[in-house]
Amino acid sequence: MATTSYRQALRETLRAEMLRDENVFLLGEEIGVFEGSYKITEGLLKEFGPRRVRDTPIAEEGFVGAAIGAAMLGLRPVVEIMTINFSLLALDQIVNHAAKIYGMFGGQASVPMVIRTPGGGGQQLGATHSQNVELFYSFIPGLKVLAPSTPAEASAMLKAAIRDDDPVLFLENLALYNTKGELPADIPDIAPAEIGKAAVTRPGTDITIVAYSRMAHVATEVAETLAADGISAEVVDLRSLRPLDRRTVVDSVRRTGCAVVAEDDWLTYGIGAEIAASIQEGAFDWLDAPVRRVAMAEVPLPYAKPLESAALPSADSLITAVRDTLRARGRRLQETAR
Numbered sequence: 001m002a003t004t005s006y007r008q009a010l011r012e013t014l015r016a017e018m019l020r021d022e023n024v025f026l027l028g029e030e031i032g033v034f035e036g037s038y039k040i041t042e043g044l045l046k047e048f049g050p051r052r053v054r055d056t057p058i059a060e061e062g063f064v065g066a067a068i069g070a071a072m073l074g075l076r077p078v079v080e081i082m083t084i085n086f087s088l089l090a091l092d093q094i095v096n097h098a099a100k101i102y103g104m105f106g107g108q109a110s111v112p113m114v115i116r117t118p119g120g121g122g123q124q125l126g127a128t129h130s131q132n133v134e135l136f137y138s139f140i141p142g143l144k145v146l147a148p149s150t151p152a153e154a155s156a157m158l159k160a161a162i163r164d165d166d167p168v169l170f171l172e173n174l175a176l177y178n179t180k181g182e183l184p185a186d187i188p189d190i191a192p193a194e195i196g197k198a199a200v201t202r203p204g205t206d207i208t209i210v211a212y213s214r215m216a217h218v219a220t221e222v223a224e225t226l227a228a229d230g231i232s233a234e235v236v237d238l239r240s241l242r243p244l245d246r247r248t249v250v251d252s253v254r255r256t257g258c259a260v261v262a263e264d265d266w267l268t269y270g271i272g273a274e275i276a277a278s279i280q281e282g283a284f285d286w287l288d289a290p291v292r293r294v295a296m297a298e299v300p301l302p303y304a305k306p307l308e309s310a311a312l313p314s315a316d317s318l319i320t321a322v323r324d325t326l327r328a329r330g331r332r333l334q335e336t337a338r
Contacts, residue, residue, distance in 0.1 A: 004183040006176045009151035010040050010116075012187045013158045014078065018048055020188065021076060024162060025052040027063055028080030037082050038118065038177055064090035064115065068098050068167075071113040076162060084119035084171065085131050098167040099142030113168070114161045120173040120214055120264055121312050127300035130308075132213075132265040137169045138241040144195055145241040147171040149216035151181040153193065153239060160192035168195075171241075173214040173264065196243035200252060204234030206331075207322055208252040210275050211262040212238040215294075215313060219262055222318045229333065233322060241271060249275060250282035257288040258329055260321045262313060267295035289328035292321045 004012075018024045030037055032045040032055040045053040056063040060081055067077035081087045087094065098111050121130040138145045144166055148154040154172070161168040184190055201216070202223050211219040216237040223233040236252050238245065253259045259279055261272040272293040279291050297311040323333055 001182045002185045003180050004151050005178055005180050006151045006154055006172075007038065007040060007178065009155045009183055010158060010172070011042060011044075013155045013190075014041065015044060015047070016187045017159060017162045018044070018052060021162075023074065024076045024078065025054065025070075026078050026080065027054040027056050027067060029056055029058055029082050031055060031080050036080065038174075040116075041080070060086050060090040061093055064093040065097070067113050068093060068101070068111055071111045071167075072101065072109045076112050076114075078114045078116060078162060081115060081117040083129055084117045084133055085129050087115065087117055088133070091136070094137065094143070094167070094169075095140050099140050102166065103142060110165045111167045112165045114158075114170050115168070116158075116170045116172065118172040118174045118177070120175055121296070121301045121308055122175050124303055124305055124308060126303045130301040132173075132296075134169070134171055134241055135265065135270060138244075138271065140242075142167070143242060144168045145171065146195065146239065147173075147213040147241055148239055149176065149213050149237055151179070151183050152190075153199075153237075155183060155187060155190050156193035157195070157239065159190065160195050163192055164195060171213060175214050176217065179217060193239070196240045196245055198239055198245035198248040199237050200234060200248065201237045202233070202235040204232040204256065206232045206256060207326060208234045208236060208249070208256045208259040209262060209318070209322065210236045210238065210249055210252075210259060212241065212271070213264060215262040215264050215318075218313075218315050218318060222315050222322070225315070225319065226322060231322065231326065231333070238271075238275075244274070244278075246278040246282060249278060253279050253283040254286040257286055258291075258325050259287075260292045260294060260318065260325055262294040262318050262321075264313060265296055266298050267293055268298060270295055288330075289325050292325050294318050294321045
């Protein structure tokens with residue numbers, strides 16, 4: 001095993017898949033000569049050449065459409081959109097074409113393409129460059145939406161996405177790129193993940209914390225903090241937003257009796273609302289307290305650092321929600337000074 005950053009795990013996995021399958025190619029803005037805005041594609045143009053690492057104009061609708069056509073003809077394009085905010089310019093191609101071609105043509109054509117794109121706040125990029133709009137895509141039948149939280153998950157899920165015969169939106173939170181984790185030294189030997197399967201990343205008995213992407217990373221840290229206060233929190237990392245693994249979430253809540261859902265997006269109509277509804281339907285008789293949700297403030301994300309930090313969900317806000325939920329079930333908690 002080797003300690004690897006999230007960024008490096010993505011790069012090495014792209015390289016391994018390009019070596020494995022000559023039909024895999026990359027396209028997007030500044031991914032070649034500039035080696036990517038976030039250096040995920042560093043060195044790949046030099047190794048594979050401009051036929052397989054293609055710089056595109058600043059025209060998301062155009063190059064996403066080109067990738068859809070290439071996928072229909074048997075190639076496996078991996079598109080990099082500089083941020084998920086810019087994917088809105090290609091919304092028609094993604095929602096009305098990539099997601100629907102297989103069904104509308106009765107299975108005669110498939111669209112095996114991946115759209116990689118980062119999102120999330122905390123980088124002082126302003127309201128139009130800091131959004132998490134994964135809900136737009138998770139809502140659409142015909143798309144698969146993945147949101148890994150660790151380098152190991154990022155590698156295994158990117159492999160699965162590239163090899164899948166359906167269009168996959170692969171979400172990468174900007175705050176995760178420099179995080180590190182253990183990964184097998186031989187990337188080609190990593191098995192592809194099972195798309196649509198959540199993971200219990202930390203077992204617990206008192207409460208379930210359900211999260212994904214950056215907030216799954218935060219949830220693990222919070223669970224470790226709570227353990228010092230005698231609170232055993234189970235963490236469920238969704239990993240896949242469509243398809244959604246409701247069974248793993250419900251089974252966890254049936255074991256613990258209460259739940260908090262954390263997401264890096266707005267509360268209203270969010271992924272957390274869908275999870276809360278799933279818990280209500282599948283584990284109502286096991287609940288000892290209402291399901292609580294932790295999310296971003298419902299404002300366009302401010303640029304000013306203090307305001308941006310205040311608007312984003314944090315470890316402290318998640319800890320408060322967990323403690324409030326446990327109190328609601330009648331548990332008396334010890335307070336640890338921090």
